[in-house]
Amino acid sequence: LGLILQLYEYLVEHHDIKHTHSSSTYLTMTLFLALVASSTDNLQILSEGLIPSSSESQSHMNTSYSGSSSTSNETPWSSIVAKVSNIYYLSERYHESRSSIHSENLSILDLRVSLQLFETGIKVVDLITPYKKGAKIGLFGGAGVGKTVLIMELIRNLATEHGGVSVFAGVGERTREGNDLYQEMLDSGIIKLQLPDPNGMANPSRLFSGLGSKVTLVFGQMNEVPGARLRVTHASLSISEYFRDGFGQDTLVFIDNIFRFLQAGSEISTLLGRMPSAVGYQPTLLSDIGFIQERIVATVYGSITSIQAIYVPADDLTDPAPVVIFGHLDAVTVLSRSLASKGIYPSVDPFDSTSTLLDAAYIGAAHYCVANSVSFILQRYKELQDIIAILGLEELTESDKLVVKRSRKVERYLSQPFYVAEVFTRIPGEYVPLSSTIDSFGKLLAGDYDEIPEESFYLTGLLEEKTTTSATPL
DSSP: OHHHHHHHHHHHHHSOOOTTSOHHHHHHHHHHHHHHHHOHHHHHHHHTTOSOOOHHHHTTTTBOTTSSBOSTTOOTHHHHHHHHHHHHHHHHHHHHTOOOSOOOOOOGGGBOOSOOEEOOSOHHHHHHSOEETTOEEEEEOOTTSSHHHHHHHHHHHHHHHHOOEEEEEEESOOHHHHHHHHHHHHHHTSSOOOOOOGGGGGOHHHHTSOSSOOEEEEEEOTTSOHHHHHHHHHHHHHHHHHHHHHHOOEEEEEEETHHHHHHHHHHHHHHTTOOOOGGGOOTTHHHHHHHHHTTOOBBSSOEEEEEEEOOOGGGOTTSHHHHHHHTTOSEEEEBOHHHHHTTOSSOBOTTTOEETTOSHHHHOHHHHHHHHHHHHHHHHHHHHHHHHHHHOGGGSOHHHHHHHHHHHHHHHHTOOOOSTTHHHHOSOOOOOOHHHHHHHHHHHHHTTTTTSOGGGGTTOSOGGGTHHHHHSOO
16 A cells, blocks of 8 residues: 555656546546556566557656656666556546537438347247337336346346347436345346456456446436436436447347436426426426437447336326327336236236337238237137136137137246246246247147147247157156
8 A cells, every 4th residue: 555655646746647637537547556556467567568658658767756867776666657657648538538428319321220120039028019129118017026037137138149238227216226136137147246367457458348247237316316317317328329339239228217317307497497397397308308219229330229117107197207208119018917926927918018010011920910819819818707707617618718728828828937037946048039939829829739738838938849748648
């Protein structure tokens, strides 16, 4: 610690480093000063001339700690100080090149005009509520219905199967929930805390890449001031744009909760003394949400797909805030508590969940017909449940009995084992391609699996791999 303080004083005295500089500069300096003093290996790395010397630092190469010119008794600090000072000047140039968290809309020439589906690997999502790259998806779900597990599985599938990255923005929610999410991501392997090897310290690009984590967390929880809660959404989108435009990545952005963003804007509008609009919201309600949603697009380089948790105040769907949010959504995914109580996860409600892409012109005739048939048979089963409860299953016609038999299998086959839930279920997770999902549901509705017991469809991924063993009697 004494050596670090001496070197810091030397930098302040001889390199004109004042306390008026930004905190990021001091953070960069402190980091590399700690690396210098941590081991003799790092001293050797810096002394070998890893970073080219600048003209400012060369003038101090032969200067000792006391500030006088050195001759034969030159201190070993001079070359080390030169390298650290180069890092300081380098960080200043990086600081000047940073962009604002607010950005202009992209040119129409940069937008992707062709439709490209975003395959999640989750059967019920890909079949009933298909997503597209660059889409804005609303996520409805209360406590205990599996919303966090679904989010973590989407992050895992995007990173592992598609090589993309994810950004999670915690906007105005409970701090405890953010901490729980972080701990669950650690337990499931979404976030990996791994220190780089000593040789990796020599290369900054190796220091900050390839460590296994594929998610960035940005938090501005409800204990923060409204300005911080408002800017978290802008900051998360700027991070996503950095991955999309700089590296051509497909990025998935989770915003929890988008309503809190508008609520923070309402608080700021009140503090500024603006005249409120309907129900007390800010007069700039439409432009505030529009500025955010228009940044979530797919370009010719990459895409940003957003999944937004939406809180409906007092369950009033006519409230101005949910109304303006719904106008921008391409799909809505609703998690059902009744399905979660049956143990069917993910508990996506096939009736309330919708998507604008569920059209034969977008997803193809085969996908559209199978999805409609699944919805029809589940709806018919829902209608027959009242008759079954009163009269019993034996009073149904043979055709209705067949509908009940197949619909129960469909309902169970909509469940799926998740990779991130392996530590809880002890069932290996599975990623199901969209083509396999369409094919297996089509065969199930056609009666190809009528001889297989319905228990075999529960928490199953690829059905083709289990049909032979499931049909064999014990």
